[in-house]
Amino acid sequence: MSLDLKAYLGRYAEVCRTKFGQTYDFARLEETFAYLRREDQWLVARHVEKLFDPKNTPFARYWPQPDLKQLDQTLRQLRMKLAPLPEDPRELIQKLLAVFHNIGTASLPLRFTYPERFGVFSTPVINLLQIQRPKSVELYLAYCEELRIWQERFRLRSVAETEIALWTYQQLASEERIAANSSPSDGAFQQDVWVQRRRAAQVLGPFLKTYGALELARILVEESPKLAGMIAGEEYERLLRGAARRFCPALDTQHKGWAYALIDLMVQGGHIALEEKPRLNSIWRQRNISMHPGAQLDTIEVEKMIDNVQEICGRWEGKRGRAP
DSSP, rough: OOOOHHHHGHHHHHHHHHHHOOOOOHHHHHHHHHHGGSTTOOOOHHHHHHHHOOOTTSGGGOOOOHHHHHHHHHHHEEEEEEEEOSSSTTHHHHHHHHHHSSSSHHHHEEEEEEHHTOOOOOHHHHHHHHHOOOSSHHHHHHHHHHHHHHHHHHHOOHHHHHHHHHHHHHHHHHHHHHTTOOOOOHHHHHHHHOOOOOOHHHHHHHHHSSHHHHHHHHHTTTTHHHHHHHHHHHHHHHHHHHHHHHHOOOOOOOOOTHHHHHHHHHHHHTSSSSHHEEEEEHHHOOOOOHHTTTTTOOOHHHHHHHHHHHGGGGGGTSSOOOOO
């Protein structure tokens, strides 16, 4: 089942009427803000006032409008320009954040001046996409980049339009869940493989980039002992095959029982201590069990498995078991 994200644009007005009692013409606002793309124009307080006007947008419900008199003085002093937009807008976003002290408010001028690049900083949409970053500017940049990827996937016109579609979906799905009704639309979101891959990438990507195999297995062991055992078992096999090439190059690692034969040869060659042999054989058995469908692994046994791989096998590479 595939998600039809574009269909939710048509329901945006419906959600706004239900939630806010009115609809909004964001396309007209985008036309109003387009002249800020010129290098001879500056952002001033009246732009922000327009974005917080309840006739134009619902944003005053989410963030307090800045003090316009103070804001006008600050912006005129800084002569804050939004153009030309650099390839990496990090510095510009940081300057806007320094003025507004709120990444949500800071996102608004960018969204209406450059809707093809930016969306409104929406916590519900960020949570929906599963985006996490430690700093506000990095979070907003990652959010807009993810919106761009969804825009391309679902063939929407802009990043801002994609954010609107996702926000509309999130609002409708939340209402349906609250009402305890079945939701075909929510089902499409949950069952769309591309969608879930993107969400998983946001959650797992930082872990995969930061941690080695054994560290990742240790992190996952309480949540999923079987998955942790599979990861640790794969790393153990990688280390064993590396040891075979280094210490026992004549051994046929395609032959059944090669791992046990290798461990015997490594004991004979003095590469591992005799008392370590049972522990290494036990790790291989745990590795094999983890590969069986429906296998149940004990958390304590998997943690012991990870400890043994790290303690014994890490020496073979001169490391403490971290994957290269």
